[in-house]
Amino acid sequence: MRRMAQSMSLFREYIGNYIKTKLTYRADFWVEVISDLMFSAMNLIFIFVVFRQTPALGDWSEAEVVFVYGYFMIPYGIFSTFSNLWNFSDRYITKGEMDRILTRPAGSLTQVMLENVDPPSLIGSLVGIGIMIAAWLRLDLPFHWYDPLVLIVMALGSTLVYVGLYTALAAISFFSDAPTGIVPLIYNIQNYGRYPIQIYNRTIRFLLTWLLPFAFVGVYPASFFLVGHGGRAMAWLTPVVGAIVLALGLWVWRSGVKRYRGAGS
Amino acid sequence: MLAIDVHQLRKQFKVQKNREGLKGAMLDLFKREHTEVTAVKDISFQIPQGEICGYIGENGAGKSTTIKMLTGILVPTSGKLLVNGFVPHKEREKFVHGIGVVFGQRSQLWWDIGVIESFRLLRKVYRVDEADFRRRLDELVETLQLQELLNRPVRKLSLGQRMRCELVAALLHQPSILFLDEPTIGLDIVVKTEIREFLKKINREHGTTILLTTHDLQDIEALCSRVIMLDDGRIIYDGGLEELKERWGKGREVQFQFTDPISLDAVSAWTAGMDVRWTKENDLTAKVWIPREMNVSDVLSRVVGSAEISDIKIFETNTDEIVREIYKTGSSEAKEAVRA
Numbered sequence: 001m002r003r004m005a006q007s008m009s010l011f012r013e014y015i016g017n018y019i020k021t022k023l024t025y026r027a028d029f030w031v032e033v034i035s036d037l038m039f040s041a042m043n044l045i046f047i048f049v050v051f052r053q054t055p056a057l058g059d060w061s062e063a064e065v066v067f068v069y070g071y072f073m074i075p076y077g078i079f080s081t082f083s084n085l086w087n088f089s090d091r092y093i094t095k096g097e098m099d100r101i102l103t104r105p106a107g108s109l110t111q112v113m114l115e116n117v118d119p120p121s122l123i124g125s126l127v128g129i130g131i132m133i134a135a136w137l138r139l140d141l142p143f144h145w146y147d148p149l150v151l152i153v154m155a156l157g158s159t160l161v162y163v164g165l166y167t168a169l170a171a172i173s174f175f176s177d178a179p180t181g182i183v184p185l186i187y188n189i190q191n192y193g194r195y196p197i198q199i200y201n202r203t204i205r206f207l208l209t210w211l212l213p214f215a216f217v218g219v220y221p222a223s224f225f226l227v228g229h230g231g232r233a234m235a236w237l238t239p240v241v242g243a244i245v246l247a248l249g250l251w252v253w254r255s256g257v258k259r260y261r262g263a264g265s
Numbered sequence: 266m267l268a269i270d271v272h273q274l275r276k277q278f279k280v281q282k283n284r285e286g287l288k289g290a291m292l293d294l295f296k297r298e299h300t301e302v303t304a305v306k307d308i309s310f311q312i313p314q315g316e317i318c319g320y321i322g323e324n325g326a327g328k329s330t331t332i333k334m335l336t337g338i339l340v341p342t343s344g345k346l347l348v349n350g351f352v353p354h355k356e357r358e359k360f361v362h363g364i365g366v367v368f369g370q371r372s373q374l375w376w377d378i379g380v381i382e383s384f385r386l387l388r389k390v391y392r393v394d395e396a397d398f399r400r401r402l403d404e405l406v407e408t409l410q411l412q413e414l415l416n417r418p419v420r421k422l423s424l425g426q427r428m429r430c431e432l433v434a435a436l437l438h439q440p441s442i443l444f445l446d447e448p449t450i451g452l453d454i455v456v457k458t459e460i461r462e463f464l465k466k467i468n469r470e471h472g473t474t475i476l477l478t479t480h481d482l483q484d485i486e487a488l489c490s491r492v493i494m495l496d497d498g499r500i501i502y503d504g505g506l507e508e509l510k511e512r513w514g515k516g517r518e519v520q521f522q523f524t525d526p527i528s529l530d531a532v533s534a535w536t537a538g539m540d541v542r543w544t545k546e547n548d549l550t551a552k553v554w555i556p557r558e559m560n561v562s563d564v565l566s567r568v569v570g571s572a573e574i575s576d577i578k579i580f581e582t583n584t585d586e587i588v589r590e591i592y593k594t595g596s597s598e599a600k601e602a603v604r605a
Contacts, residue, residue: 006392009389010389010390013385013386013389014386017375017378017382017386020378020379020382021377021378024377024418025377096371097371099333099338099368099371100368100371100373102336102337102338102357102361103336103337103338103361103364103366104361104390104391105358105359105361105362105390105391105392106358106390107358111390258340261338261339261340261354
């Protein structure tokens with residue numbers, strides 16, 4: 001518990017510094033926000049183009065697919081803010097900054113994550129909420145008092161799936177001296193999770209549910225709010241899967257750090 | 266109490282062997298061959314609290330590996346290691362509260378934010394309370410004269426300015442041991458002197474134990490009461506600097522400037538029977554080499570009695586030369602000599 005409190009207070013401090021830095025590079029900040037938004041807009045346009053050709057994908061209507069996409073943007077934004085580990089291998093392993101991390105009295109993963117916080121990504125989450133609401137109204141879905149609470153739980157669960165998976169992936173650079181193309185590969189697979197999983201064949205469905213559970217960052221939790229798309233059971237698995245994936249990710253990270261400290265450079 | 270207690274410390278690395286050519290690369294893809302490299306070979310030493318100890322050796326001798334083990338970054342392959350009463354790699358987070366680390370070639374500070382912001386962040390990371398932090402910061406800023414630098418971003422500092430800030434960053438949490446890996450690398454002579462003075466001061470006032478690696482032997486002469494010399498992963502010398510000079514310095518040289526031209530035969534004749542060696546620089550100057558065990562004044566009196574002299578200079582073999590000599594002759598010979 002004291003560790004949590006310490007991490008939170010560090011988090012405040014790092015965010016403060018982040019803001020100060022970004023105030024010096026204001027243009028940079030806006031470029032990032034705009035490019036993030038353009039990326040999301042492209043994905044939405046892609047969905048619209050697809051539905052120009054066909055009225056439904058499987059038994060999913062356009063608004064439903066957009067709804068799932070909107071949901072996906074929420075955990076993705078949170079994940080990108082806190083777990084911005086894309087340049088981990090280059091900066092911390094190759095350039096040796098891991099040494100510095102290890103001489104400081106705070107968790108190594110906590111420090112790495114905090115040094116790379118990226119708050120502009122949160123704007124994506126807000127846009128996602130907007131898209132969800134729009135799709136919600138268009139689908140004329142019922143609204144229950146507990147829906148916002150469930151949404152929070154689901155979004156957190158989904159975020160943990162991402163954090164866990166990408167932590168494990170980042171930790172691979174502890175084991176392999178030259179990081180391979182595995183991150184781009186996973187990134188591509190991740191994109192499948194944004195669309196209704198029922199439109200894929202069984203192999204891919206199995207892969208996205210149990211091996212690289214990206215479907216828990218999209219279609220499964222989003223189905224909770226949609227009518228007639230089956231299993232609420234799958235939706236409720238989201239936080240569970242999130243916890244398991246996170247635990248695995250932390251475990252891989254820890255063995256990676258141990259390995260680093262055995263090898264050095 | 267001992268600040269650092271190292272016993273039979275060893276570190277081995279697995280290094281990948283890259284086979285030659287395209288075929289070799291293909292083979293490497295499927296089956297990697299490794300060779301074991303021992304960077305640190307069963308070294309032992311103790312450093313008491315409050316000592317400034319220099320850790321020297323050629324590139325690749327194992328200095329950095331040792332420092333990384335002592336600071337908890339690397340886990341030793343075997344041997345015992347106790348720093349500040351902790352086994353560094355075991356209770357890492359607790360242990361690092363008590364040490365400060367400066368790696369000359371790497372920054373502890375955040376590149377884009379003002380120096381003072383970096384310090385504040387470190388205060389949070391090390392959980393130093395506000396009053397202590399203020400007092401400590403004021404003291405350090407005063408001694409190193411950083412007042413004007415505090416609000417500048419680190420990327421706009423010169424190397425010398427940055428280095429002084431790094432020292433502050435490493436000392437804010439009042440560590441009892443300070444590890445410095447080449448703290449004066451690339452600095453000009455003024456900054457070097459300032460940093461040496463500063464290190465001496467904190468050692469004197471706070472009793473901070475300091476272990477530093479360096480290639481600049483002037484650092485050692487200015488700071489260290491003790492030197493540990495490493496070669497190929499083994500300690501080849503551990504003791505005082507004076508002793509090192511005495512044991513390895515082969516003698517002194519005296520240069521005479523005469524008023525009348527001299528010949529080598531003539532000057533050699535003056536010191537006949539003494540184990541000295543003359544060399545002639547030019548018509549008016551000659552140098553005599555005197556072994557350590559012989560008294561310089563004996564030689565002087567003979568020469569002074571034999572010719573008119575306009576100037577005398579005495580050269581002590583300096584540490585640079587001694588160390589170069591040791592590096593050159595290699596460890597095997599050196600080790601025997603030290604043990605003898």
